[in-house]
Amino acid sequence: MNNLTTLIKRLEAATSRLEDMVPTMTDQSATSNGIASLPESGLTAPGADAHGGAASPSQQVIAPLPPAIDDFDALINGDVKTFVNMSEEIGGLVAEQSAAVLRAFAAERKFLIVTTRAKKPDIQSPVYMEVLKELQATMGVVNDIREANRASPLFKHLSTVSEGINVLIWVANETKPAETVTEMLSMAQFWGNRVIQEYKEKDQVHVQWVQTFYRIFKSLAAYVRQHYLTGLTWNPNGIDALQATEEVNNGTSSARSPTPQSAAGGPPPPPPLPKFDNGPPPPPMPPNGISTSKSSADMGAVFDEISRGEAVTSKLRKVDPSSQTHKNPSLRAGSAVPSAPARSDSQNSLSSRGKSPMPGKKPESMRTKKPPRKEFESNKWLIENYDGNPPEGMLEIKAAISHSILISRCTKTTIRVVGKANAISLDNCTQVSLVIDSLVSSVDVIKSPKFEMQVLGTLPTIMLDQVDGAALYLGRESLGTEVFTSKCTGVNVNLPGRTEEDDYVERALPEQIKSVVRDGVVVSEIVEHAG
Numbered sequence: 001m002n003n004l005t006t007l008i009k010r011l012e013a014a015t016s017r018l019e020d021m022v023p024t025m026t027d028q029s030a031t032s033n034g035i036a037s038l039p040e041s042g043l044t045a046p047g048a049d050a051h052g053g054a055a056s057p058s059q060q061v062i063a064p065l066p067p068a069i070d071d072f073d074a075l076i077n078g079d080v081k082t083f084v085n086m087s088e089e090i091g092g093l094v095a096e097q098s099a100a101v102l103r104a105f106a107a108e109r110k111f112l113i114v115t116t117r118a119k120k121p122d123i124q125s126p127v128y129m130e131v132l133k134e135l136q137a138t139m140g141v142v143n144d145i146r147e148a149n150r151a152s153p154l155f156k157h158l159s160t161v162s163e164g165i166n167v168l169i170w171v172a173n174e175t176k177p178a179e180t181v182t183e184m185l186s187m188a189q190f191w192g193n194r195v196i197q198e199y200k201e202k203d204q205v206h207v208q209w210v211q212t213f214y215r216i217f218k219s220l221a222a223y224v225r226q227h228y229l230t231g232l233t234w235n236p237n238g239i240d241a242l243q244a245t246e247e248v249n250n251g252t253s254s255a256r257s258p259t260p261q262s263a264a265g266g267p268p269p270p271p272p273l274p275k276f277d278n279g280p281p282p283p284p285m286p287p288n289g290i291s292t293s294k295s296s297a298d299m300g301a302v303f304d305e306i307s308r309g310e311a312v313t314s315k316l317r318k319v320d321p322s323s324q325t326h327k328n329p330s331l332r333a334g335s336a337v338p339s340a341p342a343r344s345d346s347q348n349s350l351s352s353r354g355k356s357p358m359p360g361k362k363p364e365s366m367r368t369k370k371p372p373r374k375e376f377e378s379n380k381w382l383i384e385n386y387d388g389n390p391p392e393g394m395l396e397i398k399a400a401i402s403h404s405i406l407i408s409r410c411t412k413t414t415i416r417v418v419g420k421a422n423a424i425s426l427d428n429c430t431q432v433s434l435v436i437d438s439l440v441s442s443v444d445v446i447k448s449p450k451f452e453m454q455v456l457g458t459l460p461t462i463m464l465d466q467v468d469g470a471a472l473y474l475g476r477e478s479l480g481t482e483v484f485t486s487k488c489t490g491v492n493v494n495l496p497g498r499t500e501e502d503d504y505v506e507r508a509l510p511e512q513i514k515s516v517v518r519d520g521v522v523v524s525e526i527v528e529h530a531g
Helices: 002-029 067-090 092-117 126-131 133-147 155-172 177-199 204-227 241-253 293-306 309-313 329-334 345-355
Strands: 373-377 380-384 395-398 404-408 414-421 423-427 433-439 442-446 451-455 461-465 468-473 482-486 489-495 505-508 513-518 521-526
Touching: 067 092, 067 204, 092 133, 092 155, 092 241, 126 133, 126 241, 133 155, 155 177, 155 204, 177 204, 177 380, 177 404, 177 423, 380 395, 404 414, 414 423, 423 433, 433 442, 482 489
Parallel strands: 380 404, 395 414, 404 423, 414 433, 423 442, 433 451, 442 461, 451 468, 461 482, 468 489
Antiparallel strands: 373 380, 489 505, 513 521
C-alpha cells in the first residue's frame, strides 16, 4: 500500500511538470534573436480573455511575426552572425565593433516591427525621430569606435564597418531603398578593398572577414527588393508610432508570459537572456576538484621554510668582493658594476638572438619584382607593379561613377583616368603622375614621394599621408578642393591664372606649426617667414 501511494505521487509530479512545459514551449517559438513579438492591437488585450474576463497566463497567445520580420531574423542569424564570428577571430576592436553592428541590426528589427503596427508619422515630426532614436544611437556607437581609435593598426577594418553601417538608413528611402544598399556597399569597399590589398598575401582571415561583410550587403539588397521594393510600408490602420515603439520596447524586456505554479514545485528556470556582446566566459573551475583551501596550506609551508633560519640561504651563491659596492668606492662613483667576463661565441650568439627585435620589413630593392597588373574586379581597378610607362604610352583607365581605383607599387608611371570615378587610392608609389577628369569622393595618397596630379574637372578632397614632394594642379572647376596633409613635406598647389593665357601660380602648403598656450588653451598657428 505504501508503494502504491508513492507511485501515485510521482505520477502527479510528472503530470504537473508536463503542464508547466507547454506555455514555455509556446513562448520560445514566438521569440527570435532575444526579441519576442508582441500581440497585435486587434488581438485580445493582455490580462483579459475574449469575454472580458481575466485571462490566465497560459491562455495568452502571441501573434506570429510577419514574413518580412522572419526573413530579417534569418538575415541576422545568417550573414550578420557569421560576420560577428569572423570578427571574434580577429578580436580586439574589430570584435567590439562587430558587437555594436549586431545591436544596430537588432534596433532596426524593432523599427521594422513598429512599422507593421503603427501608422506612418510625418518624417519631419519629432515622433519619427523618436522612433528612429535607438537605431541612430547604435549606428553612432559603431562610428565612435572608429573615431576613438584612429591610431589603431586595424583602422582600415574599423573604417570599413563604420562606412558600411550606414546601409541601415535604407529605411529612409521612400522610393528605391535597394539603391541605398548598393551605394553604401561602394562606400564600404573603399576601405575594405584596402584591407584585402594589405592582407591578401599575409593573412587570409582578414580577406575572408571583408568578404563576409560584403555578403551582408548582398543579402540585405535581396531582402529589400523582396519586401520593400518601392519603400518602407506602414500599417494604415495601426496605432500611434510612439505607442507601438513603447510596446515593442516593453516586449523586449518582458516578452515571456509567467508560467503557472504547480503543486509539485516552482516553474522551470527561465531561459538565458540574449547576448549580443559575446563577453568572456566565466573563469574555469580548479582542476581535479581541488579546493582553494589548499593555498592556505601552501602558504603555511612557506612560512615554515622561512622559520628554518640560515638553512634557507645555505645554497645561495656568494658575491665576489670585487663586485660589492660597499667595499669599492670606485664602483659607487661610477654607478656601474664592471662588465662580466668575456663569454664564448655561442653564448654571445644566443644572448643577442634572444634580445634582438623582430626583423624589419624587407627593403624595396630586395623585393622580387612582380609582373605589372591592370585588372578590373567587381567595381574596382587594380593597378600594380608598373615600372615606367607601358609601350603604348601612358596608362589609361576608362572609369565609371561606381568604380574605385587602387594603385600600388608603381614607379615613374603616368596614369590617365578618363571619366568620372568614385575614388582613387595610391599606396607606396614613386614618381607617379596622375591625370583625372572628375571624382565623386577623394584621392588618397600614402607613402608616395614625388607625386604629381592634375585635375581637369571637379574633385572634393585630396588626402596626403607621408608624402615627400607633391605637385597638385587644380583647374578652375576644382578650386574648392579640400587638401588634407599629414607628415608631408614639399607640397605645392598650382592654381590657374586670371586668364586662360596666364601661367599657373604656385602656392606652397605650410609645414611648420607653432603652438602656444593662451588662457589655458593650446593655440596652433602657421609659421610665416618674412623677407
